[in-house]
Amino acid sequence: MSDIVPASVEAVRRVREDPHRLGHRGHGEGAPVMGAGHGETGPANSRIIVGYGFWIFLLSDIVMFSAFFAAYAVLMNATAGGPTGRELFELPRVAIETGCLLLSSFVCGLSFAASVAKNRLWTQIFLLITGLLGATFLYLEIDEFIGFAAQGATPQRSAFLSAFFSLVGLHGAHVFVGLLWLGTMMAQVQAKGFSRMVQHRLLCFNLFWHALDIIWVALFTVVYLMGAAT
Template identity: 75%
Template sequence: MSETGLPATVETLRRVREDPHRLGHRSHGSEGPVEGAGHGETGPASKRIIVGYGFWIFLLSDIVMFSCFFAAYAVMQGATAGGPRAHDIVEIPRVALQTGALLLSSYTCGLSFAATNARSRLWTQVFLLITGLLGLAFVAMELQEFISLAAQGITPQRSGFLSAFFGLVGLHGLHVTVAGLWLATMMAQVQVKGFRPETVHRLICFNLFWHALDIVWIAIFTIVYLIGGIS
């Protein structure tokens, strides 16, 4: 029996439900706080907890930045200065293909981490490579769109709407490009260092970042291309 009067197994399950990641005050079979969790006499939190918390702060700050660009687009979408509107420059079939590539890359990214959990270096690398190639295809199609628009004289300085359009879509494309460089770095680390704890944690952060970019793109695809293309 535990100190709460419950059977030991029930008490253990209760604690796991309350604190599934064991970041709270007690660990299994211990009366003291978890070492490195940042509670009182245990000292500062471990590097894993600090880095994880910092990365979530980074993601939230990135979402705030994207929110500002969405707000600017909402304000400027009617400021065309006699130039083209959204429905004049949107090519739904091409953007749908672009979206499909990015969403598929999100699926393969998830498979890569499943392979990481299974400690399969080969399949982790295979799925990371597929994810990177799909991301590269996405960026290439977006770059092709920008070059095609520029060739028609449709550039950011032509109107407030186009400034907001290129700013929002281009910001996302820049993020995907940086994420692709990060992905290549992670592939090199997995190949050289294997599945060290710090490498696995970096892969977790990368997965969070990549999936966040997919969510942002769904919002861009819906607001800028679908709604803008039919309005």
């Protein structure tokens, strides 16, 4: 019996010192966290599993965007005698697009804070504002594409324009999907309230929307600012 007790104490000590507890604590200082998926605490809970799986999806999406960024970097000067970024890009217009998306990301964060507080009214209001700002961004982007096409700057005109429309259009497609997702989440919050699954989905939506915001900052810098300066 004396040999068993120290062994169990040692096991608990190892669980308490587990570096993978994601910063959470139990009822006591250094207590094992139930549902963390380590040692004696049992399998991971659904929040950790959903969050981990969605991070893997986001990383795969970032890898795809990296490939498109690399293609654009190689082809940005291959204009084939056609219009260049300096001739096409209107930075004040793109700055308005950027402001709309950045503000939508901030309001999206407020919506998640309201959902944590289980305030349905403000969650819906902030989600609606996020959607309106995202829709404004998408409208300005589509209008920009239409303006380029009216000038003859279509994807088949040059490799530069093919890479430009592919990269910026890919981001715009993600924003469109995000708006559809946002509308679905507003309907679920209204119908189901703040159930565990709805909160998990709101968390994933927030991660997705903020990732789009980060990608746009990189896109704005590499494509528009560098393109207008070249």
